[in-house]
Amino acid sequence: MTTKTLNASAAGLGFLPAVFAIVLGLGVVTLTGHVQAAALHDAAHDVRHATGFPCH
Amino acid sequence: MTPHMMCVTQLASPATKQMYSRILTSALFAGAAAGLIAALLQLVFVQPVLLHAELYETGELVHFGGAAVSAHPELPGFDLMRDSLSIVFTMLTYTGYALVMVALMSVAEGRGAEINARTGLIWGLAGFITFHFAPGLTLAPEVPGVAAADVADRQIWWTATVAAAGVAMWLIAFGSNKISYLIAAVLLLVPHLIGAPEPDSFSGPVPTEIGALFAARAFGVGMAAWVLVGSFAGYFWQAEGERTEASA
Numbered sequence: 001m002t003t004k005t006l007n008a009s010a011a012g013l014g015f016l017p018a019v020f021a022i023v024l025g026l027g028v029v030t031l032t033g034h035v036q037a038a039a040l041h042d043a044a045h046d047v048r049h050a051t052g053f054p055c056h
Numbered sequence: 057m058t059p060h061m062m063c064v065t066q067l068a069s070p071a072t073k074q075m076y077s078r079i080l081t082s083a084l085f086a087g088a089a090a091g092l093i094a095a096l097l098q099l100v101f102v103q104p105v106l107l108h109a110e111l112y113e114t115g116e117l118v119h120f121g122g123a124a125v126s127a128h129p130e131l132p133g134f135d136l137m138r139d140s141l142s143i144v145f146t147m148l149t150y151t152g153y154a155l156v157m158v159a160l161m162s163v164a165e166g167r168g169a170e171i172n173a174r175t176g177l178i179w180g181l182a183g184f185i186t187f188h189f190a191p192g193l194t195l196a197p198e199v200p201g202v203a204a205a206d207v208a209d210r211q212i213w214w215t216a217t218v219a220a221a222g223v224a225m226w227l228i229a230f231g232s233n234k235i236s237y238l239i240a241a242v243l244l245l246v247p248h249l250i251g252a253p254e255p256d257s258f259s260g261p262v263p264t265e266i267g268a269l270f271a272a273r274a275f276g277v278g279m280a281a282w283v284l285v286g287s288f289a290g291y292f293w294q295a296e297g298e299r300t301e302a303s304a
Contacts, residue, residue, distance in 0.1 A: 002157055018213055023160065025154070025156035025157075026152065028148055032149045049199070049274075051149060
């Protein structure tokens with residue numbers, strides 16, 4: 001039982017960095033690709049078109 | 057039991073820190089490098105098509121209804137501000153992609169998958185299908201001036217399609233039975249059977265030749281960039297792992 005508990009907590013900790021990186025990555029992509037704030041949209045305009053994001 | 061738990065906390069903490077550092081470092085290097093190449097490819101192959109389309113979008117050139125228009129107009133050249141911003145945002149975008157990819161690579165390696173520059177090529181192709189080709193198959197790459205449905209509706213469809221395709225790619229790569237392939241096929245097909253939000257009428261002023269070239273170039277450059285980001289991610293993931301082991 002002790003071993004099980006140890007494995008479970010180790011696995012739980014092991015996934016945290018991956019989850020953090022995925023959230024951070026999707027956050028960055030949302031910012032560059034989707035947020036419609038005028039300044040962001042204008043700055044990222046050409047990239048959004050070229051990278052296949054819905055733009056206007 | 058308590059000493060054991062303490063032992064775990066002490067052991068897991070540096071290991072977890074190492075994992076954060078390995079994922080973030082690999083993703084930053086891979087994303088920045090592939091993003092820079094993607095930006096340059098876009099500036100050479102996509103931007104001229106986009107600028108050409110904008111001449112029609114603004115009405116400077118008119119398709120039909122007048123004298124024939126040259127297919128080779130004078131295009132504005134390199135615009136320092138505009139194109140520098142494009143380079144920065146492309147690097148950011150691909151770094152975002154790389155963060156997601158390297159995180160998933162770390163999970164896959166934990167389950168026994170081999171991660172290196174060579175297998176990274178397939179990861180890149182799967183990423184291209186997930187983030188670019190799957191949504192683009194029905195929500196085709198938009199040349200400036202194209203008629204389109206409400207942007208929020210399209211973003212919802214885009215996000216759902218990317219999520220479905222991402223799960224499908226994982227099931228195809230790591231699914232262990234026929235049911236998982238079947239679910240993957242359904243996830244890939246359904247968004248396109250439902251269909252993306254469409255405009256009420258077509259009002260695009262840009263010649264179809266430019267629109268088609270734009271879509272082809274966007275997909276081509278996208279695929280090249282994604283394959284590079286995958287391969288770089290695999291390379292840096294392995295290199296960072298060896299470096300951490302050597303210093304441990």
